[in-house]
Amino acid sequence: MHTISDWQQLLRYLWVAPITLWCLPLALLAKWTGGGYALHTGVLEIWGGWVGRWLARGIPFLGAVNAITVGHCVAGVSPQHLRNSRVHERVHVEQFERWGCLFPFVYFIAGVRAQQRGGSFYWDNPYEIEARARAAATRDC
Numbered sequence: 795m796h797t798i799s800d801w802q803q804l805l806r807y808l809w810v811a812p813i814t815l816w817c818l819p820l821a822l823l824a825k826w827t828g829g830g831y832a833l834h835t836g837v838l839e840i841w842g843g844w845v846g847r848w849l850a851r852g853i854p855f856l857g858a859v860n861a862i863t864v865g866h867c868v869a870g871v872s873p874q875h876l877r878n879s880r881v882h883e884r885v886h887v888e889q890f891e892r893w894g895c896l897f898p899f900v901y902f903i904a905g906v907r908a909q910q911r912g913g914s915f916y917w918d919n920p921y922e923i924e925a926r927a928r929a930a931a932t933r934d935c
Contacts, residue, residue, distance in 0.1 A: 816865075839867075841876055
């Protein structure tokens with residue numbers, strides 16, 4: 795098992811911070827509209843309220859989602875949805891740590907390429923395939 799130092803983790807947070815900051819106001823919005831937020835394993839999890847309703851109604855390119863990761867923030871429909879998708883969403887946190895602020899663009903390009911090959915923007919996106927595979931492997935353990 796590979797462990798990272800506190801300095802390495804700090805650098806990962808800083809590398810992703812500009813994109814994470816965009817999501818922080820969602821925590822207050824969720825709280826003010828009946829949802830909530832909490833830190834879990836170094837990630838701010840946000841759920842319910844207006845944010846949860848917005849995710850359930852659907853977002854561009856992805857449609858309705860149970861949860862979505864933006865930097866070191868994960869927004870979900872409810873605490874249960876966050877628990878159920880935690881492994882999957884933590885893979886996306888790692889992908890943000892790898893790509894930093896470029897990840898949304900890289901993800902979008904990968905989705906467009908999947909569509910160009912006749913697949914789905916979401917289901918055939920290699921970043922989603924990686925997250926689903928890791929989550930499935932964890933369930934099988």
